[in-house]
Amino acid sequence: MPTAPARATQRRHRAGALDIRNIIGGLLAAYGVILTLMGLLGDPETDKTGGVNANLWAGLAMLVVGLVFVAWAVLRPTYVPDGGAEDPSAD
Amino acid sequence: MASWAPTVLASDTLIDANAVDYLIVGLYFAVVLGIGLMARRQVSDSVDFFLSGRSLPAWVTGLAFIAANLGAVEIMGMSASGAEFGLPTVHYFWVGAIPAMLFLGVVMMPFYYGSKVRSVPEFMYRRFGTGAHLVNSISFAVAQLLIAGINLYLLGTIIQALLGWPLLVALLVAAVVVLSYITLGGLSAAIYNEVLQFFVIVAALLPLTLIGLDRVGGWGGLTDKITEAAGDNPETAPAAQQLNSWPGNALSGFDSDLLSVVGIVFGLGFVLSFGYWTTNFVEVQRAMATDSISSARKTPIIGAFPKMFVPFITILPGMIAAVLVSEIADTKAGEQVAGGTGGTVTYNDSLLYLMRDLLPNGLLGVAIAGLLAAFMAGMAANISAFNTVFSYDLWQRYAVKDRDDDYYLKIGRLATVGATVIAVGTAYLATNFSNIMDYLQTLFGFFNAPLFAxxxxxxxWKRMTATAGWVGLVSGTLSAVAVAFLSEDAFGSLSLGVIPVGGQGAAFLAAGAAFVVDIVLSVVVSLVTRPKPVEELKGLVYSETPREDLVDADEASYPWYRRTLPLAGVALAMVVVLNVLF
Incomplete structure (x- = not known):
């Protein structure tokens, strides 16, 4: 599930090579999907968690947070000047 | 729950991870290396490599600012301290870190960013010249190597606990991964990874804390169980001390309440923490990578907000582990329990055991990824700060001058490789100390307290002279070392025990002594030596710098929540409330 790096590459021309929000959002969303599936299909191991399906709830929460980050990056993209960093402060 | 047999073999793994956990961990590493590869295409000159081209927004550097420190110190050290001492550990955050971070943003950052220096030692050079600069650069470089070694050691022990690899193999593999992502992308890659790591670590520790609290029956259940355990074991700190942050006698090692409070406020809060947060280039470097003086000042202030709540996901799990995990509870009761990452269970193992007992496979993978990420980020931060200081402040200034940018970029990459190799060696030094916090605090006392002074x-004080600069630093550092030797246990078995203070109190005392000696000698030496001409002090000394150089002209037009001072005020008010509540 390599969604995170792929997403960042797509937006390159617009947000620079690396919009950190896409990377964070992509990774958290991917984790969210994996954990949600574990929660639905796997053993919830309630003896450890004290009765809560921890994977399911944590997975859903991560999915939401991840999607919020991606949405933020899509709605408010970062633009960088062509040719990388122009830095007047360099000696 | 089946408790582990006491005859655990060293090759057994502490934690049972399955394929899904490895997938989660693998995904993290793929992203980290991907960031390095992508960042590499963007690195065009040495300012890019070392200072990220000064282009990052404040929320990114703010999170990186605290994430750079969210490695060994906070996660293992703070949960260990939470398990052992309980709530007084919050002083590291609410008396220590936060006020210092706010002070850095409000008062000191304009000088750092405005003078366009590339490192903290370079500021030293501009203000005091060669002597102080050389002392600062070398002591900083050495400290970073030692601390990188500690982070690497912790990383190795986790890999060992997880995969059952021998420590040496684990150390080498961990070192190679860290090395590849910094040499590829420089500071940008390190900062991006830190921010990413921050979210992964929260995603790991927050569920762990919530499940743990649920299992012990909420805050009420936790206080009941700690009270009960403390009642059964009179050798540990009394429950009242574990459950209230003040006066924190067990943490400071002072019997007297008054001395304890003074020790915490002056030693930890003022000298150690201000020294650490305001002069440590690992931290300051993150703020220097921002796009404006306003962002640079806001970096530590924005970082202060999440930092306030970090104790709830580090110290609290430690306290929970001490009552919920049988191995840690037995250790706290004074027993020697076989197991853990080092053969005998120590408080540093609290978090790993809590993960084992509470997290289902899946979340366990996130937790492992988070811990690995934290240690790698900690080590990467030390090494990226080291290579800046080594290439600019030592190599370019004293060894080979006036070469082109490519040359110093290459030296920076070589320094990274060299530092990693040395860190593997210092990782072995770290094995001699049972409580890593003590070791780190001892180091900070030597390097940061006199630096802050x-x-x-x-x-x-514009009258302060160049000679006073290096004399103060050297004498301050030496007095810290002297006090540490004379204390009961700041240097473990090497300490002589002449001064009857042990534990964290010894580190506070050493730092305090370093601060006082530095100030006194600096003043005395300044009065008998010749000061620098006033015109050379512009941008370096408060009274000689025009006010408009210290603030961002655009900032007045921002809404209040994007301005430095209102943000700092809100953070300060919140931390006062937290101190009153606990």
Missing amino acids: TFILGMF
């Missing part, structure tokens, strides 16, 4: 005097 010299900086603050130099920034506000």
Whole structure:
């Protein structure tokens, strides 16, 4: 599930090579999907968690947070000047 | 729950991870290396490599600012301290870190960013010249190597606990991964990874804390169980001390309440923490990578907000582990329990055991990824700060001058490789100390407390001379070392025990002594030596710098929540409330 790096590459021309929000959002969303599936299909191991399906709830929460980050990056993209960093402060 | 047999073999793994956990961990590493590869295409000159081209927004550097420190110190050290001492550990955050971070943003950052220096030692050079610069650069470089070694050691022990690899193999593999992502992308890659790591670590520790609290029956259940355990074991700190942050006698090692409070406020809060947060280039470097003086000042202030709540996901799990995990509870009761990462269970193992007992496969993978990420980020931060200081402040200034940018970029990459190799060696040094916090605090006392004294005097007193700069630093550092040797256990078995203070109190005392000696000698030496001409002090000393150079002209037009001072005020008010509540 390599969604995170792929997403960042797509937006390159617009947000620079690396919009950190896409990377964070992509990774958290991917984790969210994996954990949600574990929660639905796997053993919830309630003896450890004290009765809560921890994977399911944590997975859903991560999915939401991840999607919020991606949405933020899509709605408010970062633009960088062509040719990388122009830095007047360099000696 | 089946408790582990006491005859655990060293090759057994502490935690049972399955394929899904490995997938989660693998995904993290793929992203980290991907960031390095992508960042590499963007690195065009040495300012890019070392200072990220000064282009990052404040929320990114703010999170990186605290994430750079969210490695060994916070996660293992703070949960260990939470398990052992309980709530007084929050002083590291609410008396220690936060006020210092706010002070850095409000008062000191304009000098750092405005003078366009590339490192903290370079500021030293501009203000005091060669002597102080050389002392600062070398002591900083050495400290970073030692601390990188500690982070690497912790990383190795986790890999060992997880995969059952021998420590040496684990150390080498961990070192190679860290090395590849910094040499590929420089500071940008390190900062991006830190921010990413921050979210992964929260995603790991927050569920762990919530499940743990649920299992012990909420805050009420936790206090009941700690009270019960403390009642059964009179050798540990009494429950009242574990459950209230003040006066924190067990943490400071002072019997007297008054001395304990003074020790915590002056030793930890003022000298150690201000020294650490305001002069440590690992931290300051993150703020220097921002796009404006306003962002640079806001970096530590924005970082202060999440930092306030970090104790709830580090110290609290430690306290929970001490009552919920049988191995840690037995250790706290004074027993020697076989197991853990080092053969015998120590408080540093609290978090790993809590993960084992509470997290289902899946979340366990996130937790492992988070811990690995934290240690790698900690080590990467030390090494990226080291290579900046080594290439600019030592190599370019004293060894080979006036070469082109490519040359110093290459030296920076070589320094990274060299530092990683040395860190593998220092990782072995770290094995001699049972409580890693003590070791780190001892180091900070030597390097940061006198540095802070010299900086603050130099920034506000134009009369302070170049000679005073290096004399203060050297004498301050030596007095810290002397006090540590004379204390009961700051240097473990090497300490002589002449001064009857042990534990964290010894580190506070050493730092305090370093601060006082530095100030006194700096003033005395300044009065008998010749000061620098006033015109050379513009941008370096408060009274000689025009006010408009210290603030961002655009900032007045921002809404209040994007301005430095209102943000700092809100953070300060919140931390006062937290101190009153606990």
